[in-house]
Ligand SMILES: Nc1nc2c(c(=O)[nH]1)N(C=O)[C@@H](CNc1ccc(C(=O)N[C@@H](CCC(=O)O)C(=O)O)cc1)CN2
C-alpha cells in the first residue's frame with residue numbers, strides 16, 4: 001500500500017475518535033508498555049511529546065518522569081536533536097510541537113529505548129511517518145529497542161511499501177495488539 005494513501009485513510013479514521021476513546025487507547029497502550037521487559041530494563045528513553053492527532057503521551061510522561069530519564073526530540077533543520085525532558089522547560093517549537101529548551105544535547109547512541117511516533121505501522125514493523133524522514137535519519141544511528149505506538153487502525157494488515165532508508169520498529173503496541181518483529 002502506498003504511503004500517501006495510508007496517510008489519508010488514517011487521518012480520516014482519527015477525525016472520528018471521541019475524547020473518551022483517545023484517552024482509553026492511550027491508557028491501554030502505555031499500561032502494556034510499562035509491563036514489557038524492554039521498558040522496565042531501560043533507563044534512558046526517547047519519548048515524543050504528542051500532537052493533538054497522536055496517541056497522547058502526556059499522562060505517561062508525567063507518571064514516569066521521576067523514575068526514568070526521558071528525552072524528547074527537537075527539530076534542527078533536517079535533523080532531530082535529543083534533549084532531556086523537564087516539564088518546566090518546554091517551548092512550542094517547529095510544527096507546533098512542545099520541545100525542550102537549552103543546549104544539553106544527548107547522543108542518540110546513549111538512548112536505550114525509543115518510542116517512535118508514526119502515522120501507521122505494518123506487522124513487520126515498517127512505518128509511515130509524516131513524510132519528512134526525521135525519524136529515519138535519526139534511527140539510522142541507533143541500536144536502541146524501537147517501539148511504535150498507536151490506535152488499532154494505525155496497525156495495518158497490508159504491507160507498507162518501504163524505501164531503502166526506512167528503519168523498522170521492533171515492537172508495535174496498539175489497544176488490542178502487541179506485535180513483535182521477527183528478526
Ligand atoms: N509528537 C511528535 N514529535 C515529533 C515528530 C512527530 O511525528 N510527532 N516528528 C516526526 O518526524 C518530528 C517532527 N516532524 C514533523 C514533521 C511534519 C509535521 C507536520 O505537521 N506536517 C504536516 C504538514 C505541514 C508542513 O509540511 O509544514 C502534516 O503532517 O500535515 C510535524 C512534525 C520530531 N518530533
Ligand SMILES: Nc1ncnc2c1ncn2[C@@H]1O[C@H](COP(=O)(O)OP(=O)(O)OP(=O)(O)O)[C@@H](O)[C@H]1O
Nearest residue numbers: 127128129130131132133134135136137140163165
Ligand atoms: N537516512 C536518510 N538519509 C537521507 N535522507 C533520508 C533518510 N531517511 C529518509 N530520508 C528522506 O526523507 C524523506 C521522507 O522519507 P519517508 O517518506 O520515508 O519519511 P517518513 O518515514 O514518513 O518520515 P519519518 O521518518 O519522519 O517518520 C525522503 O525524501 C527520504 O529520501
